[in-house]
Amino acid sequence: MTGTTTGQHARSDGTSESGDLPTSAGSGPRGQRSPQRRDHPRRILGVPETGPARWVLALAVVGSIMAAAPALGNVFLDTSWFPPALLVVVFTAFLPALIRRYPRLALYAPIAALAGWSMGLTLVFFPATAFLGLIPSAATVRAAVNLTGEAATILMVSNAPVPTENAIIFVICAGLGFAAMLVDTLAITVALPAASAFGLVLILLPSSLTTQDGLSVLSIVGAAIGYMLILGCCRWYAPDGKPRPGANRAASGTLRRALVLGTAVVLVIGVLPGLIPGFTSGTFPQGSRLGQVGNVGALDPMISLGNDLRSQSNSVNMTYLTNAPGSLYMRMSTLEDFTGKTWKPSAVPENLSQDMGTLAPTFGANTAVPRSTTTTWVSLAALSTNWLPSPLRPTKVEGLSGLWTWEPSTETIHGDALTSQKPYQVTSETPELTPDLLRAATQKPNTGLDPVFTKLPDNMPGIISKTVKDVTVGKNTPYDRALAISDYLRSGAFTYSEKTPVEKGYDGAGMNVIAKFLEVKAGYCVHFSATMAVMAREVGIPSRIVVGFAPGSQITNNVSIDGVTLQGYQATGRDAHAWPELYFEGLGWVPFEPTPSRGVVPSYAVATVAPETSQNNSDLLNGADNRPVASSGATDTATATAAATGPLVHAPETPPQTRLRTVLLVLLLALLALASPAVTRALARRRRLALIRGKDSGRADSARSPRPTPEELAWRELLATATDYGYRRDPALTPALQGEHIAVMLGASTEHDVELIRTAYEKWAFAPHSAPHLQMTGQTTGQNAAHAPALPGSRDDLADALERINASMQSGAITWIRVRAGLFPSSLWYRGH
Numbered sequence: 001m002t003g004t005t006t007g008q009h010a011r012s013d014g015t016s017e018s019g020d021l022p023t024s025a026g027s028g029p030r031g032q033r034s035p036q037r038r039d040h041p042r043r044i045l046g047v048p049e050t051g052p053a054r055w056v057l058a059l060a061v062v063g064s065i066m067a068a069a070p071a072l073g074n075v076f077l078d079t080s081w082f083p084p085a086l087l088v089v090v091f092t093a094f095l096p097a098l099i100r101r102y103p104r105l106a107l108y109a110p111i112a113a114l115a116g117w118s119m120g121l122t123l124v125f126f127p128a129t130a131f132l133g134l135i136p137s138a139a140t141v142r143a144a145v146n147l148t149g150e151a152a153t154i155l156m157v158s159n160a161p162v163p164t165e166n167a168i169i170f171v172i173c174a175g176l177g178f179a180a181m182l183v184d185t186l187a188i189t190v191a192l193p194a195a196s197a198f199g200l201v202l203i204l205l206p207s208s209l210t211t212q213d214g215l216s217v218l219s220i221v222g223a224a225i226g227y228m229l230i231l232g233c234c235r236w237y238a239p240d241g242k243p244r245p246g247a248n249r250a251a252s253g254t255l256r257r258a259l260v261l262g263t264a265v266v267l268v269i270g271v272l273p274g275l276i277p278g279f280t281s282g283t284f285p286q287g288s289r290l291g292q293v294g295n296v297g298a299l300d301p302m303i304s305l306g307n308d309l310r311s312q313s314n315s316v317n318m319t320y321l322t323n324a325p326g327s328l329y330m331r332m333s334t335l336e337d338f339t340g341k342t343w344k345p346s347a348v349p350e351n352l353s354q355d356m357g358t359l360a361p362t363f364g365a366n367t368a369v370p371r372s373t374t375t376t377w378v379s380l381a382a383l384s385t386n387w388l389p390s391p392l393r394p395t396k397v398e399g400l401s402g403l404w405t406w407e408p409s410t411e412t413i414h415g416d417a418l419t420s421q422k423p424y425q426v427t428s429e430t431p432e433l434t435p436d437l438l439r440a441a442t443q444k445p446n447t448g449l450d451p452v453f454t455k456l457p458d459n460m461p462g463i464i465s466k467t468v469k470d471v472t473v474g475k476n477t478p479y480d481r482a483l484a485i486s487d488y489l490r491s492g493a494f495t496y497s498e499k500t501p502v503e504k505g506y507d508g509a510g511m512n513v514i515a516k517f518l519e520v521k522a523g524y525c526v527h528f529s530a531t532m533a534v535m536a537r538e539v540g541i542p543s544r545i546v547v548g549f550a551p552g553s554q555i556t557n558n559v560s561i562d563g564v565t566l567q568g569y570q571a572t573g574r575d576a577h578a579w580p581e582l583y584f585e586g587l588g589w590v591p592f593e594p595t596p597s598r599g600v601v602p603s604y605a606v607a608t609v610a611p612e613t614s615q616n617n618s619d620l621l622n623g624a625d626n627r628p629v630a631s632s633g634a635t636d637t638a639t640a641t642a643a644a645t646g647p648l649v650h651a652p653e654t655p656p657q658t659r660l661r662t663v664l665l666v667l668l669l670a671l672l673a674l675a676s677p678a679v680t681r682a683l684a685r686r687r688r689l690a691l692i693r694g695k696d697s698g699r700a701d702s703a704r705s706p707r708p709t710p711e712e713l714a715w716r717e718l719l720a721t722a723t724d725y726g727y728r729r730d731p732a733l734t735p736a737l738q739g740e741h742i743a744v745m746l747g748a749s750t751e752h753d754v755e756l757i758r759t760a761y762e763k764w765a766f767a768p769h770s771a772p773h774l775q776m777t778g779q780t781t782g783q784n785a786a787h788a789p790a791l792p793g794s795r796d797d798l799a800d801a802l803e804r805i806n807a808s809m810q811s812g813a814i815t816w817i818r819v820r821a822g823l824f825p826s827s828l829w830y831r832g833h
Contacts (some may be wrong), residue, residue: 058097060233064226069582071219091120153764161341290729321566322376327551332387336544340457352405356397364588365431379423388413399424438479453542461515489594528595542583682826694794710795711764720827753801
């Protein structure tokens, strides 16, 4: 630009200030212009943008998301999700950049981001169901819904680290793509780059809330780099993808303030754990974890019990009173579907019975097999679960509230969440098993038994097959093989350890984990139970894993009801346990305890057991009906009355855990969400007023990076303030009409101030001397010298007028409008605020 300007200024959109349509190079008079058809797309879509700006912004979005993505590293078992997630994020970010080439399509960028997100997911996961492998169809939607349901099941039955199966990878890709959509929309479409932090926080939350170690230093640094990348690129490029003019790239001290703020945040994170109780673990101790609020502990029905065992305290989860001769295993859920990487429950059938008065398994013991009836009262002291804790073979449950269903094939009860509800009574009938009775069970499993109980993946590691063969050599019956496997795992060759699998990298229950476990020979109940279940299937015995509680410890409280003495027990978080159950035809599902130093080995699995009973075992097993029915001769336990709930004496509850961590985390997130728009607007206003008063005029080389003039800034601030208090901008109105509307809105008291700002802006915008670089540098030539301001870059009168206008709007507005203007200023949603 030279030092002079013409009386008529060209605008960035190609029109002249007089409002004429743009002219093209080489065109003649308007009547002799090029054919209209050539300009028709430009009239509809606007002049296409060129240059790399919009692609740089798209790369910034992709970079910020993938820089924060390592925070998910300790949530999942491996990083196989990273390449497909990158592809989905690229689709999500680059399709909006493509349509931003045309200015009038820029507002539809979020729709383009949604389309890119769905196309990326379709290409990666469902190409066979889509048009051209990219465009989703109805079949694609159905496949996505099914995959999401499968992922929900895996997440429900798993703790971090979660196995990276296809369904989980789909959820990760969808989540990162959604975060990319959010960042793109906030940072570019609505021009709020600072608010894009919400998208990055979404990526940090899973690790923060669901893992033992929380966020690592690397994940925090990655997210910070991604955030700075967004802020930096949005500072240099306008929201519509154009490079910002030099006036908006002046040194403003933003970098210095960002460094100061970042340093303060790091210091607070470092000091806060020492000041606030509960923030004591992890490099960045986020405080709370899901399921650890108050004194209610959550035990998920899952195979990854390691984190539970390492994190659960000795707080009492439940107490129970029973007339059984000893303590009981309390079953909750079963895991029978083994994919090779993880165990999970099989699909729950529809139309299950809600009648808790007549419970019977699909395949149980023959009616001729002797059984004992047990009554157990259960009281949940600190447990929240959708699976009802109960002993093996329940036949009736009384005292429940809510809706519960009985799954006969797994003998589990599922329904409404239990959170320390009132005591309930469980009646159960268990077969009286002996080694000889089990040894006689040599029939093949019933053909109606679900194949899921015998399924094994094809990629069986050689060490598993070899170990099974060596351990069971010479064993001729299913029971002898099962007992040999159990004795081998409980032998001195193996040790119980909750830390070794984590330290040596084989935590979990997949096939490769089992192979590593057989090499190292150290693990906890997950490894022992999964190994026995797989080895049993390898020799033809159906198996499943039960998740629940080991028997717990005896307490001194005994209760006598109608002459029947009930012994009291309690189970804590440390008693969370997993054990295998094997199926024997004619006897049903039989539990084993292969984990050394945990639980109680059943009498039929101990070598020194009594000899066989006098009854003919074959007659007992080969009865005509193998479905259990209530024996009329069984000893009935006295039905509990209202008074029966009174004698149930609970073990002393552990002191309630503090809720401070969760409350502080929720409050912090809420305050950040509420304060972000208000702080952004306050900083923008403060910055403008400082520039108007000329306090910041000497920081940068004005010849290289001129700044907006005080008149322009004052007009922007006037429009922003009015918009915050309800004024609706109309770009079609002239400054005179807009000033008139704002003056009417304010009233007569500040009409003069509005007129002052409007007049100053119009003189700057439309007078011949208004070339911005002349205002800031003081260069004047010819006629411009007569109009140059005496103090370039300093207008205290405009700043004072803005202060008075803001005070007038605050005092004149109703309470709701003042709150909205302070917390959610509408001007932030306008470009160029």
